[in-house]
Amino acid sequence: MLRHITRTLFKMVVTLFVIVTLVFFATRLSGDPIDYVVGQGITQEDRDLLTRYYGLDASIWEQYVRFLGSFIDGQFGLSFVERRPVAEIVAERIWPSLQLLLSGVSLTILVAVPLGILAAIHRSNWIGSTVMTIAFVGYAVPNFVLAIFMVLVFAFTLNWLPVVGNSTPWHFIMPTITLAGALIAALTRFTRNAMLDVLSQDFMRTARAKGLSEAVVILKHGFSNASITILSVLGLQIAGLAAAGNVVVEAIFAWPGIGDLLVNAAILRDFPVLQFAVLAVAFAVIIVNGLIDIAYAYADPRIRLGRA
Template structure:
């Protein structure tokens, strides 16, 4: 008796592989988020007693104990942790010890400033990094590379606080072109975003240059050149898709780092974002606010990395199907 074999369609195989890939990455993301939040919760409790900072001078031990009881700090660490997790799962991240306001409200007020700063810095990083990376790769050994690569190396070597101080001295103190601190319109965004973008731009430039140099000897590039492709057409029609994955990888990581690394830049420029709030809250041992900021930053970091991984599958479907793409 003849047997009938059922063959799965390529689209169904691709869909199944993509679903498993997404589910696996999502599970890893949630596990990472849980681990970070747990570590920060217990690390904060080792930093000291916030009640001692909140009571006025001359307060007695009984006053401190009553405040600790009011804040829930007299409970065991395990009970505090269970209470924190239970409330967090319901969207309640607690009240600020210092300002007696919901921690989420304080973050919501500051988040737009940090988000604007991070996005502006990322756009500057991509514009400079990708442009310089492509130019130096296509002109290897020429004057363009000799001029631009030292700038890239200097940008990667200089810490953000030093770059920020130099920019303030030149453009605010010396030339008086731009404001040095605070938020007072779009011009206030320039110096902080350039400072924050300096390290990321250098990293993106080096990754882009390496990716382009790796693709230049390929057969399809020689064929494109033989057909007369050059300049913008060579980059946009032939190189762009093949160098997108490494550039996308570093861009996704840099965006997450920009959100988390804005603390130093915000302190230098007195920027009213989450970085300033983090420093103030850590100094005051305002546990609920610090925990809420960490949850938000970790969540953003995890989401950005997850979206980056998923975009790999859009650019190259073999990534989400275990390297098995559709049959020819």
């Protein structure tokens, strides 16, 4: 178990380093940020001054080294636009994003896992096929379409729910549903398949032969095994959500999170912020994957204890 954790941690560090490097060079390829900071029509003198001020006159390798150095002081450089330490700007955005992510994932698990189990048990009757049809439709609808539809109905027409920001619990409803929508569809299908695999195993027959009730057979013997595979997929899904899903949802609902920050920083070519925001997302993805990896090992004694 200890070995498993050390190995997971080591992989996380290496992955982060690779991402940091990729992000640095990718942003440098996107154009000159000075244009966006000051706009057109300034003198060449002022331009050179600003270039020096932001350290953009140095060679790209020197900038790379300085960039790596900025991790050490914990400030991660200054924003080109806001002239504040990047760490401060990003820190403000993490919590709202995390809140949205947690509520989205919780909703997904609460809805998708029971639905998937239900669909597996009733695989050959109308209950199963209804669940799977709904899941299929849910999978096919892009999340921005779902979001706009909900905004039209619940905010503009019925006037029930607020659209912009995150100030009250009511603000959470639409972003959370948008975020969870496609995920629920995918995880339901996956849970069903994982459960179907388990239901046909020999040990399920053993459990029934012991006279256990159907609930114990399905949940204790069946789900405990299926949860291992479900966990691995859930990890990937959460990671994808943290990286991409949030960007769309936060942009639509003006949610003051990392995704929103990322979009703005990209438009303004605010390199320090962009780099660090991407890094923060990558870090979240890696942390979640690492945690899932460890949880996976915990759920499966064959990994935890090593093969006999």
